[in-house]
Amino acid sequence: MLHHPNPDFFQLDVTVNGELIQRDIPTHIRLLDFLREELGLTGSKEVCGEGECGACTVILNGQTVNSCLILAVEVHGGYIITIEGLADTSELTAMQKSFEDHHAVQCGYCIPGMVLTGEKLLERIPHPTRDEIKYELSGNICRCTGYHKIVDAIEKAGDGE
Amino acid sequence: MKFYQPTSMREFIDLNASLADQSVTLLAGGTDLIPRYERGLPMPDHLIDLKKLSDLYQINTMDDSIHIGAMTTIQTLVENQIIQNEFSAIQMAAHDFAGAQIRHRGTIGGNIVNASPAGDLLPGLYAFGAVLNLIGPDGERQLPIQNFIIGPGQTSLKTGEILVSISLNRSPVKSTFQKVGLRQSMAISVVNLAFVFAKETDEYQHLKITCGSVAPTVVALDKLTSTILDGSSTPQDWPLLIDADISPIDDIRATAKYRKQVTLNLVRAFLKGHLDG
Numbered sequence: 326m327l328h329h330p331n332p333d334f335f336q337l338d339v340t341v342n343g344e345l346i347q348r349d350i351p352t353h354i355r356l357l358d359f360l361r362e363e364l365g366l367t368g369s370k371e372v373c374g375e376g377e378c379g380a381c382t383v384i385l386n387g388q389t390v391n392s393c394l395i396l397a398v399e400v401h402g403g404y405i406i407t408i409e410g411l412a413d414t415s416e417l418t419a420m421q422k423s424f425e426d427h428h429a430v431q432c433g434y435c436i437p438g439m440v441l442t443g444e445k446l447l448e449r450i451p452h453p454t455r456d457e458i459k460y461e462l463s464g465n466i467c468r469c470t471g472y473h474k475i476v477d478a479i480e481k482a483g484d485g486e
Numbered sequence: 487m488k489f490y491q492p493t494s495m496r497e498f499i500d501l502n503a504s505l506a507d508q509s510v511t512l513l514a515g516g517t518d519l520i521p522r523y524e525r526g527l528p529m530p531d532h533l534i535d536l537k538k539l540s541d542l543y544q545i546n547t548m549d550d551s552i553h554i555g556a557m558t559t560i561q562t563l564v565e566n567q568i569i570q571n572e573f574s575a576i577q578m579a580a581h582d583f584a585g586a587q588i589r590h591r592g593t594i595g596g597n598i599v600n601a602s603p604a605g606d607l608l609p610g611l612y613a614f615g616a617v618l619n620l621i622g623p624d625g626e627r628q629l630p631i632q633n634f635i636i637g638p639g640q641t642s643l644k645t646g647e648i649l650v651s652i653s654l655n656r657s658p659v660k661s662t663f664q665k666v667g668l669r670q671s672m673a674i675s676v677v678n679l680a681f682v683f684a685k686e687t688d689e690y691q692h693l694k695i696t697c698g699s700v701a702p703t704v705v706a707l708d709k710l711t712s713t714i715l716d717g718s719s720t721p722q723d724w725p726l727l728i729d730a731d732i733s734p735i736d737d738i739r740a741t742a743k744y745r746k747q748v749t750l751n752l753v754r755a756f757l758k759g760h761l762d763g
Contacts, residue, residue, distance in 0.1 A: 327524060327529070329487055329529055332487075333487050333488050333489070335489050352487050352489040352533070353487050353529055355524075374521065374524055375521035375524065375525075376521060376584070376588055382587055388561075388590040389587045389590060390587050390590055390591050391588065391591070393520070393521070393524075394516055394517045394520045394521060394591065395516060395520065396489075396513075396520065396533075398491075398535075399513070399516065399535055399537065401491065442586065461586055463586070464584065464585015464586050464587045464588060465585070
């Protein structure tokens, strides 16, 4: 969480998970803190806070980004999808289902980022190779699973299994 | 902290001029700047975000040159066909740059103005003789990249000035990029090298080798390459010729001795044809 001795405010318009949000926010807060603290969307996690781990990944204007490396004001006029916006909780996406089926989740902290990265990869490359999956996941760190099951889950989601 | 998102160069220049002598920071991709604030760097009174300046995203291709807008993202460099075909060293550096999320956000201009000795795009840009196009209160000027970056984190950017684009000459040379880090991705380079060359039969007609993380700025191994081009050196001479141009230091990522050895090994492997290119 960033702090500023003389906070200033900005009228932010941003579409989050399909809903237009208008808030007067301090200019210095990060997108991650805006999502978690202001909107209560706690699916995006903070682990490293410097763009190394990908746990805070969200989709901004169609691309995966680290929400800890972006000020909330920068996304004025933009479109954001967080893990909460991917599907309603009663109906998982094929990717989420595949993570479940392949037991790709242990502690779960990295998983929102992994799932969003996997979703965007399949949009671009519907049947990625394992190397393509690993390359795309290079900005997402998991300290539990050893990655094999995560790669399996994304691969099989691409196969439509 | 006041936040601004100008939408035209005119608006930006007037705004920047009106804030002269105040605490102003320009924000490009933010992938380096925002975590520095998180680590305690004081935030400025005025932050000007460049992301709505469409002029800075243009890539203009001419017959003999390409002009890359400063806000072009690393991901765009990975995908651009001309960069892929004619400036492989830059494309390869962009491909291996951090992770996907940072490639989507980080910019070529940010990588240059950051002036990190380890900046991965820099060796390729030096080796291709990149010229930077700047605009400021006194008008436009052009500077070769090696005259712009003057030390770690230091550039000759003047108050109120901005990097607009990067110009590269197109020519039928080949190139390649090599990076050694502590892991494949998300790793700051221990050594990074670009090789730009033209070679027919066994002779180089053109050879430029540039090297990052071994000196305060990227350096060109000109003492080595000039003697290879005129045939006055043999492989036994190479270590001393490389040593003459680099001045690595010990830091948390590697020792100076290791950096020297890796540089020598990579240059030797390239010259013996063991590296792609």
